[in-house]
Amino acid sequence: MKESLYIVIVGCGRLGSYLANHLSRAGHSVVVIDSNEETFGDLSSDFSGFRVVGDATELAVLREAKLDEADVLLATAREDNVNLMVAQIAGKLFHVAHVLARVFDPRREQIYKQHGIETVCPTSLVAAALIGSVAGGGAVPEEGPP
């Protein structure tokens, strides 16, 4: 893997801004996209990446973020469907090597995962951790929460 990656992050909410600050500090080139300019206020003062204001489901916005040159796309917008759409566009149209979409709905996440879209589901992860702690480190469920 290259030392410095070109990373596009969709959504500058709590997760997006955290990732952007962290990855920028680690020496990667980061571009953050969010339709609400105010969210960029969550970026730290030493964030050295770029900010793009716009709707990531618009092709022009993804082009402005130079997605075609990106090594990684992290889709962390509030809406699951935005993340699923942008992740597919990044992978299939822009041929970004590493694409990850956050999907809150465990059912939706499972279906897309089975169809080869890289997804991460916070709901399932937290549920697994909580169930694990309740069961005293018992089996971690594969599927979403009951």
Next chain:
Amino acid sequence: MKVLIVGAGKTLYFLCRHFKAKGYEVVVINRNPAECVQLARKLSALVICGDGSDAMILKEAGARETDVVFAITPYDQDNLVICQLAAMQFGVPRAIALANDPDNEPIFEKLGVSAFSTTQIVSRLIEERASLEQIITLLPVGQGRVNVTEMVLDLDAPAAGKFLKDIVLPEDALVAVAIRDDRPIVPRGGTQLLAGDRLVLITLPENHDAVIEALMGDRK
């Protein structure tokens, strides 16, 4: 045929009414409880209140036995996911998404979802109606490789009064039908075209303008 429509507003209502009138079984998914009540009152259709991109809601709407899904919400990301879930999870044979942003039409097709753009359809209609009242593209056939066009020959059209055999048309073009006094004529070389004839033309995109010019003259 069973049709499942996800969306809102007047387009949804009139589409449902249209499909009901054709005798189709119609199921609607809409997110707004108040609108659902209105829809259920006005349409004799099953109305499900919820998020159409939720697999549970699609299941409740009977997606598994559905022949066609139309996703016409104002949000392209929702329309894409609705159609993909319908196809991937419920094996719906035809799922069609509205691309509100016309740029998304080709993108959806590349992601395996049939798409249409109202903006493109309407703007094409407006351009045609505005520029040449008498010339209407009826439909593109063969993935846009062939055009079927309808036009009315006016008095000063070069083709008016001529025999078809005397009109020089480009290769791969055909005057398929002439409608005169509501009677269709399939013209042959010896058929005389008259002003007022409504012609149905078969053309290719590359010779379309030349065919129109040969029949109607230079319109620019």
